[in-house]
Amino acid sequence: MAKTKVISVANQKGGGGKSTSVYCIGAGLALDGKKVLLIDVDPQGDLTKMLGMRKPHDLPRALGDVMSDVVSGKEIAEHTEIMHHHEGFDFVPGNRALSAVETGLVNVMSRETVLRQYVDSVGNIGGQPYWSWYGFEGRVEWCACFVSWCSNECGYIENGIIPKFAGCVNGVQWFKDRGQWADNSIEPTPGMIIFFDWDSPNGSSGPQDGQSDHVGIVEKCENGIVYTVEGNSGDSCRQRQYSVGYYEILGYGIPAY
Ligand SMILES: Nc1ncnc2c1ncn2[C@@H]1O[C@H](COP(=O)(O)OP(=O)(O)O)[C@@H](O)[C@H]1O
Numbered sequence: 429m430a431k432t433k434v435i436s437v438a439n440q441k442g443g444g445g446k447s448t449s450v451y452c453i454g455a456g457l458a459l460d461g462k463k464v465l466l467i468d469v470d471p472q473g474d475l476t477k478m479l480g481m482r483k484p485h486d487l488p489r490a491l492g493d494v495m496s497d498v499v500s501g502k503e504i505a506e507h508t509e510i511m512h513h514h515e516g517f518d519f520v521p522g523n524r525a526l527s528a529v530e531t532g533l534v535n536v537m538s539r540e541t542v543l544r545q546y547v548d549s550v551g552n553i554g555g556q557p558y559w560s561w562y563g564f565e566g567r568v569e570w571c572a573c574f575v576s577w578c579s580n581e582c583g584y585i586e587n588g589i590i591p592k593f594a595g596c597v598n599g600v601q602w603f604k605d606r607g608q609w610a611d612n613s614i615e616p617t618p619g620m621i622i623f624f625d626w627d628s629p630n631g632s633s634g635p636q637d638g639q640s641d642h643v644g645i646v647e648k649c650e651n652g653i654v655y656t657v658e659g660n661s662g663d664s665c666r667q668r669q670y671s672v673g674y675y676e677i678l679g680y681g682i683p684a685y
């Protein structure tokens with residue numbers, strides 16, 4: 429969501445034209461070819477009604493519900509609350525579930541970031557920015573696209589420090605060919621590329637076979653714990669952690685930064 433612009437329309441006074449402005453600005457930007465997500469933060473759900481949902485309070489899932497999920501630390505697996513409008517933009521409906529969130533927020537840590545955490549999760553699920561940047565027309569398993577995308581942002585691909593790769597196996601081979609490979613017994617340093625070989629006999633990646641199924645970036649290693657950043661971890665970008673030497677870690681690619 430780095431390049432996303434957020435526009436807030438806020439005023440204590442009712443009837444001042446907030447909802448109307450949001451609708452007009454959103455529709456205008458969409459006409460202009462922008463990707464737009466409108467978020468109705470009003471418990472009355474006026475914007476939601478304007479956009480055609482006549483009974484916002486009957487919706488199974490709206491902004492209040494997803495904000496509650498953020499507060500309770502529940503993972504948002506897919507964004508079923510996002511609706512599409514025929515004028516070419518998407519919106520998150522609002523309804524009176526927001527009132528409950530508002531009172532519940534009083535004693536929540538970092539409550540001022542709850543909406544932002546929700547918005548950040550929108551760009552993080554599904555990996556579209558990463559696989560489409562790579563050149564795919566539709567979703568693929570995108571862990572390697574994510575690593576490649578990050579590398580490209582840092583200029584490491586053009587400098588030959590990290591390859592542009594979409595298949596984990598190709599990534600492993602690239603590092604091995606250059607003698608820049610370490611097995612899972614080492615304590616990795618920040619920026620190493622971590623490759624996994626999942627032990628999931630009945631899953632899509634199958635039993636452990638020495639072929640990498642997943643890849644991420646090492647953030648740091650402290651007190652025997654490897655901290656990573658991974659794309660396509662449950663279809664999201666996530667920070668994860670493992671013990672040094674954990675058996676599903678296949679090994680590490682060591683970029684010559
Ligand atoms: N630029 C405008 N000119 C005239 N009427 C407007 C304008 N903007 C909004 N309105 C009208 O004012 C009323 C309140 O607007 P609304 O967007 O619902 O305000 P808010 O969201 O601030 O409560 C609505 O009836 C709307 O149609």
Ligand SMILES: [Mg+2]
Pocket residue numbers: 446447448470474475
């Ligand atoms: Mg309004």
